[in-house]
Amino acid sequence: MKTQTVVHNFPPLYDSESRVLLLGSIPSPKSRELRFFYGHPQNRFWRVLSAVLGEQPPQTIEEKRAMCLRHHIALWDTIARCDIAGASDTSIKNAVPNDIGRLLRESKIERIFATGGKSAELYRKLIEPQTHVPITQLPSTSPANAAWSLERLIEAYRVIL
Template structure:
């Protein structure tokens, strides 16, 4: 397992009206390539979110951004920098957190959700002691989480409403 040091360079998606924050762990190689969140074509995040919000699945980055803004949803990741093997969250070492406190100060975010177990674990360890805002962990929409059907994911993500 060869670890590579990754520095997160995708800016958070939020504005002053954002009320809900969805946090991944770290962008996958495909997401970093696309320079936007949940960029792997087989990741079910965008279809799940669209279903929860009653919208068509957005295709372009602009459509994804617009859908999130319409529904006051912010997106970012827990990790600013870490050592990782490929896209394997379980391999994350030496994680440094993103400045979630800044998003909280610059928005109306009241609730934070992790889009997978590792994001939730790292948030609780590295960020929650500073922000004192608890996180709710949702199941990963990654294709690696095949145990969760699309329908089960949509049902689980309804809690963001």
Template sequence: MLGTMPSPKSREVGYHYGNPQNRFWRVMAAICGEEPPTCREECRALALLHHFALDDVLRSCTIVGASDASIRDAVPNDLRARVLDHAPIRAIFCTGAASHRLYRRYIEPELGIPATRLPSTSPANASWSLPRLVEAYGVAKRYLQE
């Protein structure tokens, strides 16, 4: 699961999708058949139990707040060295339009692995209800461990 860059709140609390308004962890818990995690340790445990990895397309960028639309000076992560050389990744999912666009621009040409675009779980994507997000993220379920 690839985001663009951690939000200021996620950086503050020290884990991906750490903004309590972001619905990522509730969505992943739902597709995994688990209770939603309530703290960093429970989020980590959910990811480990169901074998999904989290990272970001970008290592650094200039960004205003959490607005992906404001991204400038993008520097991509080396996902091969950070993740693919260490874990048996079977599929790549981008959690939003910006992460997918940046993945396709910077990373897919090098890796040759296409990514599936999923809707953003950000509170800014309020037009997507939690049940609708769970349905969309259901495509990832077959890649997760029970």
């Protein structure tokens, strides 16, 4: 698969009451098409998050947005721009970080979690030296992470509560 330069094309989801930030790496092609987080139907993120929060899985973008804000959860991605092949985090090169500091200043975010290894690695390298806020790495909800069952993912994500 050919590498292409990708620019993050939609804003973070947060408000002034957000307390927890979940960071992906960069949106997948499907998420960029929908202009919202975790848009690929095989990604288990929304099933995991709703189970952790004790809610029915949201179906529409508006339901997803409302569930996150109701529980003071912010969503964004570590990377604003990078070179990537498809949705392969392992292929990411030339990453430019998003302004996570802005979210921290405009909200009550106290804890940050990465929804996968590449997001955590790039946050630690590119962002944490400025924000001084540590990140906790969670397992990826991508279907490529088949080693993790839905049940194991839900248990791992309970730490966000």
